[in-house]
Amino acid sequence: MSSLSNLKLFDATENHFTGPLPSSLFNIPSLKTITLENNQLNGSLGFGNISSYSNLTVLRLGNNNFRGPIHRSISKLVNLKELDLSNYNTQGLVDFTIFSHLKSIEYLNLSHLNTTTTIDMYEILSSFKLLDTLDLSGSHVSTTNKSSLSNSSLVLISQLYLSGCGITEFPKFLRSQELMLTLDISNNKIKGQVPGWLWMLPVLNYVNLSNNTFIGFERSTKLGLTSIQEPPAMRQLFCSNNNFTGNIPSFICELPYLSTLDFSNNKFNGSIPTCMGNIQSPYLQALNLRHNRLSGVLPENIFESLISLDVGHNQLVGKLPRSLSHISSLGLLNVESNKISDTFPLWLSSLQELQVLVLRSNAFYGPIEKTQFSKLRIIDISGNQFNGTLPANFFVNWTAMFSLDENEDQSNGETMSNMYMSTDYFYFDSMVLMNKGVEMELERVLKVFTVIDFSGNKFEGEIPKSIGLLKELHVLNLSNNALSGHIASSMGNLMALESLDVSQNKLSGEIPQELGKLTYLAYMNFSHNQLVGLLPGGTQFQTQKCSSFEDNHGLYGPSLEKICDIHGKTPQQSEMAPEPEEDEEEVISWIAAVIGFILGTALGLTFGCILFSYKPDWFKNPFVRDKRRNIGTITH
Template sequence: MKGFWNLTSTFSLTLSILFLFGYSYEDVSAVPTTHLCRPEQREALLQFKNEFEVLNSSSSYYRCIYSGIKPHGKTESWMNSSDCCNWEGITCDAKSGEVIGIDLSCSYLGGRFHSNSSLQSLHSLNTLNLSRNGISGQIMSSIRNLSHLTSLDLSENVFSGFILSSIVDLSYLTFLDLSFNSCSGQIPSSIGNLSHLTYLNLNLNQISGKIPSSIGNLYNLAYLGLCGNNIVGEIPSSFGNLNQLTRLDVSLNRLNGSFPIALLNLTKLSSLELYENHFTGTIPHNITSLSKLTYFDASNNAFTGTLPSSLFTIPSIEYVRLSDNRFDGILEFGNISSPPKLQRLNVNRNNLRGPIPATISKFTNLVELHLSNYKTQGPVDFSIFSHLKWLKLLFISDLNTTTTIDLNDFLSYFKRLGLLDLSGNHVSVTNKSTISDSSSLYQLYLSGCGMTEFPEFVRNQHMLFLDISNNKIKGQVPGWLWTLPNLTYLNLSNNTFTDFEKPTTVLVSRLSSLNLLASNNNFTGKIPSFICDLSSVYILDLSNNNFSGLIPRCLGNFKRTLEVLNLRQNRLHGGLPENIFESLITLDVGHNQLTGKLPRTLIHSPYLEVLNVESNFINDTFPFWLSSLPQLKILVLRSNAFHGPVHHTSFPKLQIIDISHNHFNGAFPSHYFVKWSAMSSLGTIYEKPDLMYMGDSYYHDSVVLMNKGLEMKLERILKIYTALDFSGNKFEGEIARSIGLLKELHVLNLSNNAFTGHIPSSMGNLTALESLDVSQNQLSGEIPQALGSLSFLSYMNFSHNQLTGLVPGGTQFRRLNCTSFEDNKGLSGPSLDEICRDIHTPTPHELLESEEEEEEEEEEVLSWIAAVIGVIPGMAFGWVIGYILFSRKPEWFMNPFVRNKRRRSSTTTH
């Protein structure tokens, strides 16, 4: 009996568990067993899956990882024979079985979005999330058929084209995210119809035009993001209607006008981002009406006037960034009644002056403080910072103070300070340091501080970044530097170091690659071999020293990490190693004594952007095989022994090419430049200063070019700068007509060759051209009249050719020097007469000599006149006497021959 009850109990318990399991399963799957996925919807989903391909994209992988999501192919679980409501990423209605949600974010999807996508048949769909994939093409116009959509997330893909009006037909949308794509065109005014929207994110696209005032109709909007586009004009006053808005981001655009007063109505606003625009005028002091503001960034604009001190009295304010504007006057913080919450303050690079206010000590919650370029104009009491116990980041470079900062004393104020920038101030460092070994300092910038000794206390710190460039430190670089296990950035440039002390142990950069910059010193001898013992190197810049010997082959140890190698202006010889190029972005070995040929292994450098081997003894043919490098932007082969023809090839990304002063020869086919895409159309670039130049925040590429007849060094290279220099070779034949396709070209130099024929009229299409030199060739015919309409062209040189005809009459031509046309006997016209008429205008010295000569000539003329006046009467008298004598015919008036004969006869008789 006992066994029976046990059996019954067990059976009942099993049924209960099964019942609970079934209930739980139904709840989890949200689909009752009587409503499986509809066959037509399963078919539509399978078709949708087949529209795409699964990519192995590292970019989408990292975007997902940073967002806390592990990417994986969700569609791999989709099988024809299974219930689609159980597929990963699919949500169905619990009653009808209709597909109502698709979430395929971070699924490695690639390919184009089909205009007639099968998605349009899922009429009950209310949530669609395809974010963080690699989907391209235009957003399908048939998306308007998904009329029940409330949430649409297509962010972080490669969508392009206009923002379709079909999206704004989705009147039930509450969430719309199209950020991180390439959508273009203007924001449609019909976007105001999406009155249910609470979240609208169009950040980081290519949207242009003005913001439509209809956005003011989105009364429920809590977030609006328009950051990182090309939007122009002013912020519409209708923004004042968005009274539910808590965050507004219009940064990184081209917006202008004064501070949008309408925003002061947004009393729920907690974050306002206006940075990187063209706003002008003052920031109103009644900004305090934004009483819930915690985050305010108006940096990199053109705001003027005094800083709005009332901003610092907003009780909730935590972050204020006003750097890179034109504020002037004294920094003030207003009447602070209670301890402020401010944690981050940045007023770098304005026109602020006067003493640093002592009230800054009230901001005891400050974690980050930027006061660089604050003109203190006198002594500074640095003890005012001693109350900022929570400070972790402090930037006070270039204060223009007479006070010398004792680094030992200064660091004693802080226990948590991790980053300190004192560059451009007077700093003293006592190497018998009392600075604690447990200091939290990991980034130290002491560039241009007038130091003469190496800061020894650094050896006791957990240093990641150390910048002691632009000082007067001499002698050896200490060997203990390489025992710092976490060092990732070391800048020793522009000192007078002569040697590297050999380290006993090398531990540096265990965590990541080392950036080592040691240019412009007095280093001699071979490149130190211990560099090859480092864990890995990202940047190695040893340029402008006196290193000799070979380039170490052991640099190949870093072929997977080394991105910048700059050994320019040394005395290195031998050839380039074959094994160092795999990860290089910049290779500059110009102005050495290198020989041999360019290594063909350079072709395995898929990331190479800059290759500069100028002023060596490299003897090779034109490296046409470099055209296979997908990222090559700068190629400089100047002043070597390259020779032979320049083969027809394409350089799709090339912006600067200088192959001057070699032995290249041959002619160019007319279509030679057809595939030089970057010089034809670069488009616009992002205006943020850090992104306008080649390189990164640690290293900037530079190049020396001939421009407007002068050698010019570009310390930083604009991403839109283009130049072509083929001068000083033996090129012949006609200049290729296709050169007129290079509409982005700024500098063109074809001088000192043997070009013949006419200057192609297609050069009139080079609308960005600033400098043109075709001198010292054998060009004939006329100068194209179209060149006179090139508004940026300020330098031209046509000298030493065989040109004929009229010189163009444009303003640019009238500003040239006459020497720009010399040795072209067939040139003529009013323009030439105008600029060459004063070619012999005498100097003041010559004028003085000329005046003296004229005076002498005048005196001489007067003397002659006087002589003539005196001679005339005498001549008249002589004529009269002569007439009388001649009429009597005396012997001595006869022919001289006869007279002499008679004299001889008379002599003989006697």
């Protein structure tokens, strides 16, 4: 490639290239851009005989397998504006002064260098006067001003990523960063309160404070705005996995441009601020308050632009606010593990974008009628008090689970399988679902993933035959109900099914042989029913645990013999051939009878001989003699 003397750009990102990177590549005088991120290149990184007049302005080598020291010759790339060496295994100390000559750097990514060298933030920010974006995540970083540099001497950057850098105090230099747009200081050990001046940064719109040990928020002097003040620009605020206590701070309602708010996995208590139902915010798309200690009811008229609302694992009571039906953009609603008492929200079927509905572990009750959920992909209503029967045509409108091919987005030619249930800013919802008999947390809710969990209720009657329409269904859990009748053979159409649980019901009849053709069915549970007949012979049925079929005394067949290590027989064989234990008992009875007959005969003959040899006076009386003979006969 070094012979390509006019080459200006070489882009080979996201491939599977291996081996070392030829140093001759850096000797092409016309080359301005090299991007080789996300490959499997390895070996040491050498730059050859780089000219001091190199025209290279972009060098992106991140996410490869390079190892060894960073060669000092990199300092000759004086025209570099973008440098990415992320995930470089330096195998030791790094002399960061080698980057000091790169005075034109605007984008610098030195994250996850696998070095014990501590990076001095003040030194970095005072050395690169044109720096705009800095990513030092996963490296050891010091935010203490050891050089007594004034904050005014530091470059003003717009994006700073310090996730997982071992920081223990909130960086004070941030107070002067008036051009800061993005700040990520997640996964550190920062404690205490979030400083109030943070919200005074005029253009700050993304803040990630997750996975620290914060306990509260200082009140900002800027909040409580006058009519002439500009409101905060904050759009995304992530504060999950901290130790925040008390009420949710009301200043949240003074962030009118907020699009994502994640307060999950904290210790907030009290009710959800009523202002969250009154504020006119056309931007809020994701609200996550799960795993706190919130009480009271969900406020009415909550943000009408929501795509995702998760308040699971709290202590909320009352009913679901009917105003939820006005949120036409709502795609996910999760209220699991609360104390909400209400009937099934059939009125939510008017939401044309609803894809995930989780009501599990509450106090919902009553029957469920036929619904219109055309885009629904995940529904979990387990652990409630729903009852009644499910109509045979219950699933006929759940077309999103029919076939992925039918849900192709005609506007861009992409199928739903290439997309996530998320907002525009790459926020990924998470939830806990039962899958393959195990409680599993899904950190990213894929639109392609499909789940129906109706377990732990009081449903009766037959499984709706329309279940067979859901050809893209992955998980089906109907366990622990009072379902009866036969298992619908139409379930053999569920070719994508991976997990099936119909245990602890009153199902009868045979397990449809069609289920033996479901090659993805890795987990199944038919236990504690009244099933009979031949077990399907598919490979998947032969890899289950014996407990998956227990307490169904009428099941038999080679598959069951292999699973449970038993010798099963068909009902006809059982009637024709007596059981071994019964045969043995009958033989023993006949032997006992013969022995008794022989012993009895011997004793009788002996007793008779004695009688004939000794004749008392009463023997002469015929009446008495006959009577005694009868006694003898009876004895005999």
